[in-house]
Amino acid sequence: xxxxxxxxxxIAYTIxxxxxxxxxxxxxxxxxxxxxxxxxxDPAKFIRSVRFRNFKGAAETIRENNAMGSIxxxxxxxxxxxxxxxxxxxxxxxxxxxxxxxxxxxxxQQLDMKILKKGEPNGKHIAIxxxxxxxxxxxxxxxxxxxxxxxxxxxxxxxxxxxxxxPAYRLPDVIVDYExxxxxxxxxxxxxxxxxxxxxxxxxxxxxxDAVLIAxxxxxxxxxxxxxxxxxxxxxxxxxARVRDNQGDISLPNSALVIGGGDVAMxxxxxxxxxxxxxxxxxAYETFxxxxxxxxxxxxxxxxxxxxxxxxxxxxxxxxxxxxxHRHNQNELTITADLIILAVGQKVNAEELALPIEHNEVTxxxxxxxxxxxxxxxxxxxxxxxxxxxxxxxxxxxAEIDAMLGGxxxx
Amino acid sequence: MxxxxxxxxxxxxxxxxxxxxxxxxxxxxxxxxKKAYDTGWxxxxxxxxGPEHFVVDEVSPRFDILDKESTPFVGFKxxxxxxxxxxxxxxxxxxxxxxxxxxKVLIASIMGTNEEDWVELARLVxxxxxxxxxxxxxxxxxTSHEMGSDVGTNAELCKKYCQAVKRGSDLPMMAKMTPNxxxxxxxxxxxxxxxADGIATINTIKSVANLDLxxxxxxxxxxxxxxxxxxxxxxxxxxxxxxxxxxxSAEGLENLPISGIGGIETxxxxxxxxxxxxxxxxxxxxxxxxxxxIVEDMxxxxxxxxxxxxxxxxEELVGLANPNIIPTENxxxxxKVYPEIDHEKCIGCGRCYIxxxxxxxxxxxxxxxxxxPYCDKDSCVGCHLCSxxxxxxxxTKGEVVLKPGRTGNPADKII
Numbered sequence: 001x002x003x004x005x006x007x008x009x010x011i012a013y014t015i016x017x018x019x020x021x022x023x024x025x026x027x028x029x030x031x032x033x034x035x036x037x038x039x040x041x042d043p044a045k046f047i048r049s050v051r052f053r054n055f056k057g058a059a060e061t062i063r064e065n066n067a068m069g070s071i072x073x074x075x076x077x078x079x080x081x082x083x084x085x086x087x088x089x090x091x092x093x094x095x096x097x098x099x100x101x102x103x104x105x106x107x108x109q110q111l112d113m114k115i116l117k118k119g120e121p122n123g124k125h126i127a128i129x130x131x132x133x134x135x136x137x138x139x140x141x142x143x144x145x146x147x148x149x150x151x152x153x154x155x156x157x158x159x160x161x162x163x164x165x166x167p168a169y170r171l172p173d174v175i176v177d178y179e180x181x182x183x184x185x186x187x188x189x190x191x192x193x194x195x196x197x198x199x200x201x202x203x204x205x206x207x208x209x210d211a212v213l214i215a216x217x218x219x220x221x222x223x224x225x226x227x228x229x230x231x232x233x234x235x236x237x238x239x240x241a242r243v244r245d246n247q248g249d250i251s252l253p254n255s256a257l258v259i260g261g262g263d264v265a266m267x268x269x270x271x272x273x274x275x276x277x278x279x280x281x282x283x284a285y286e287t288f289x290x291x292x293x294x295x296x297x298x299x300x301x302x303x304x305x306x307x308x309x310x311x312x313x314x315x316x317x318x319x320x321x322x323x324x325x326h327r328h329n330q331n332e333l334t335i336t337a338d339l340i341i342l343a344v345g346q347k348v349n350a351e352e353l354a355l356p357i358e359h360n361e362v363t364x365x366x367x368x369x370x371x372x373x374x375x376x377x378x379x380x381x382x383x384x385x386x387x388x389x390x391x392x393x394x395x396x397x398x399a400e401i402d403a404m405l406g407g408x409x410x411x
Numbered sequence: 412m413x414x415x416x417x418x419x420x421x422x423x424x425x426x427x428x429x430x431x432x433x434x435x436x437x438x439x440x441x442x443x444x445k446k447a448y449d450t451g452w453x454x455x456x457x458x459x460x461g462p463e464h465f466v467v468d469e470v471s472p473r474f475d476i477l478d479k480e481s482t483p484f485v486g487f488k489x490x491x492x493x494x495x496x497x498x499x500x501x502x503x504x505x506x507x508x509x510x511x512x513x514x515k516v517l518i519a520s521i522m523g524t525n526e527e528d529w530v531e532l533a534r535l536v537x538x539x540x541x542x543x544x545x546x547x548x549x550x551x552x553x554t555s556h557e558m559g560s561d562v563g564t565n566a567e568l569c570k571k572y573c574q575a576v577k578r579g580s581d582l583p584m585m586a587k588m589t590p591n592x593x594x595x596x597x598x599x600x601x602x603x604x605x606x607a608d609g610i611a612t613i614n615t616i617k618s619v620a621n622l623d624l625x626x627x628x629x630x631x632x633x634x635x636x637x638x639x640x641x642x643x644x645x646x647x648x649x650x651x652x653x654x655x656x657x658x659x660s661a662e663g664l665e666n667l668p669i670s671g672i673g674g675i676e677t678x679x680x681x682x683x684x685x686x687x688x689x690x691x692x693x694x695x696x697x698x699x700x701x702x703x704x705i706v707e708d709m710x711x712x713x714x715x716x717x718x719x720x721x722x723x724x725x726e727e728l729v730g731l732a733n734p735n736i737i738p739t740e741n742x743x744x745x746x747k748v749y750p751e752i753d754h755e756k757c758i759g760c761g762r763c764y765i766x767x768x769x770x771x772x773x774x775x776x777x778x779x780x781x782x783x784p785y786c787d788k789d790s791c792v793g794c795h796l797c798s799x800x801x802x803x804x805x806x807t808k809g810e811v812v813l814k815p816g817r818t819g820n821p822a823d824k825i826i
Contacts, residue, residue: 016481017481019480019481020480020481022480023480023481026758026760026762026802027760027762028759028760028761028762029760029761029762029764029765029777030761030777030779030782051480087758087759087760088758089758090758090759090760090803091758091802091803
């Protein structure tokens with residue numbers, strides 16, 4: 001167990017400090033924050049509830065819209081969504097919406113509020129493949145409408161990328177467990193260690209369930225060809241899962257090189273520093289002006305002492321030595337490290353499910369496949385690949401399933 | 412650093428500055444008053460001294476606060492009564508304070524249950540070396556109905572006790588008023604008739620600040636119950652200023668000497684009390700929250716204000732605003748002022764739109780696309796609620812227009 005890895009990086013608000021932050025909110029007439037959430041969260045409403053000390057009402061606003069509300073509060077890149085258009089920017093800096101949401105969801109947890117209610121059973125049963133944020137949200141939405149839900153998860157524990165992809169210091173197990181426990185309380189039956197396509201086939205699911213929702217995510221890290229046989233190379237996805245699985249207790253290299261410029265690269269590099277690796281260098285293809293990682297993640301990595309070099313792409317690798325070339329000039333860079341981590345994207349691994357996948361997402365719009373009984377959601381569905389988008393796709397896919405099975409869509 | 416003379420004479424006593432501790436928990440013993448003097452307070456009203464036969468028996472806990480958003484101490488509720496120390500101890504403290512701080516003003520607050528008490532207490536505190544006496548006719552949480560605000564609402568009793576004090580002492584004396592009356596003027600006049608030289612106002616306002624919602628008990632909870640008691644702090648400032656104004660605008664009281672009390676914690680508060688007729692100022696709640704040190708910024712800030720106003724003597728400021736507060740029926744109702752919206756400053760929050768629609772006259776037009784407000788002059792009554800809710804000060808007073816059928820020059824209006 002590595003205490004530093006498990007210790008949460010962000011300090012939560014107290015009742016006094018959250019009131020201070022809520023007081024900064026201008027309580028806009030047509031709040032831009034509430035128009036910016038991919039999952040349709042209404043921050044203006046829950047912040048106003050906090051401002052008027054109605055913390056339970058605030059929790060209802062968050063939870064009724066988002067079964068992953070506690071998780072989104074911790075991992076959502078709010079700077080790109082709700083906080084981006086905050087009117088308070090006209091004075092100083094945006095309201096810390098994520099922080100207020102976290103306070104409210106912590107409050108909800110402390111009071112053990114049961115906001116989501118199981119629907120009147122309608123006799124229909126849905127199978128969901130994958131227990132990441134999209135699958136879990138879809139399950140919550142369907143359970144509230146009266147469907148029975150069984151989730152098939154190939155890993156030992158449910159949660160998908162929430163459990164195995166995001167470092168514990170950003171998203172502790174207790175929060176993941178809390179969110180999942182409440183969906184189980186609603187009636188979800190989660191079968192772990194159950195990979196669809198092996199013991200259970202898709203056609204079996206179709207036989208036994210009224211609909212099947214595939215939300216398997218892009219669970220495999222991409223490998224670059226030149227690194228394929230390199231014994232010192234590991235994908236960021238594998239590395240982060242290995243650290244998380246061992247609660248941070250892994251044997252450490254003296255130095256590490258991370259290749260990539262997204263949030264996953266920042267997570268991997270920061271994790272290495274948190275664990276105690278002396279020298280961690282991240283080399284990104286993007287220049288800082290076009291950087292993919294959120295500002296918060298980038299700042300977090302820099303604060304921990306990660307050396308970040310932008311604008312280079314790898315040109316050759318030999319054992320522990322990687323040579324990079326600058327994208328726009330002739331400069332070369334050579335870095336030697338004991339461990340090389342590739343954070344250059346993820347791919348879908350779902351050959352058994354016979355989906356039309358191109359560039360790691362399905363080729364069609366929406367959620368229903370050519371087989372009307374089969375739906376997709378999450379990263380494999382078209383669109384953005386963040387947790388908040390997974391939640392929204394889960395909700396929308398659940399609504400489509402409900403519409404197909406005779407319910408009223410979006411009610 | 413600026414250094415101006417803040418001294419002022421009040422009831423014939425010279426104060427090096429107008430700032431005094433009010434009679435309360437903040438001036439309860441020698442050590443506290445010593446620290447206050449050392450920190451720069453001009454005077455101390457020592458915590459009210461009662462007669463020996465009245466046993467002070469306090470509850471625990473005894474305070475509560477009202478807060479708003481993240482601001483604590485918007486108002487403060489206090490159940491503490493008068494000084495708990497023995498009469499002998501209190502008199503000894505007074506004596507020692509005067510000996511050690513001869514240039515600072517020492518005011519003894521006293522409270523009796525009958526004429527003999529008042530005479531005797533006045534005599535004793537005079538002997539102890541006090542510079543001035545304040546009669547506490549106003550504490551709203553006394554356990555005896557012969558004391559405190561029950562006396563202070565009865566003009567006859569007030570007059571009688573003032574006479575008693577004057578029999579016991581030649582010191583200048585002020586009577587401290589309770590605000591728990593509709594009209595303070597008859598009480599103040601009764602006190603002056605009884606020999607009071609000036610008025611101290613206001614004492615605390617009877618209150619219930621908060622309830623414990625689960626237990627359905629007022630706060631603070633004292634073995635399952637609570638009681639009405641005095642409310643003070645910033646929240647009471649407007650009420651205190653109103654009483655000051657009513658006193659100073661009453662016939663015959665135009666030059667009434669006043670020691671102003673009620674929610675003072677900044678130099679601006681202090682200046683307001685002075686402009687409405689206070690010569691000296693008394694503070695408790697601000698000290699309880701922040702400590703004696705608040706006097707430093709009140710003094711320095713007041714010096715800067717005097718400098719800005721071109722004033723060398725504080726007394727020049729006393730009462731300057733009294734003539735500018737007049738009966739509502741005498742106000743000029745011939746014109747209205749439209750708001751002027753600075754779209755450069757506006758950050759598009761729409762608060763003016765909401766407040767105008769829901770709380771005023773539906774006179775702000777909201778451009779949804781641009782997220783900008785516009786004034787609809789046909790509907791606007793010029794109330795300026797919009798400018799008060801604007802978080803960035805983008806709305807100011809604009810065009811002045813006469814109401815239909817009125818005469819005059821809009822440019823002459825002082826807005």
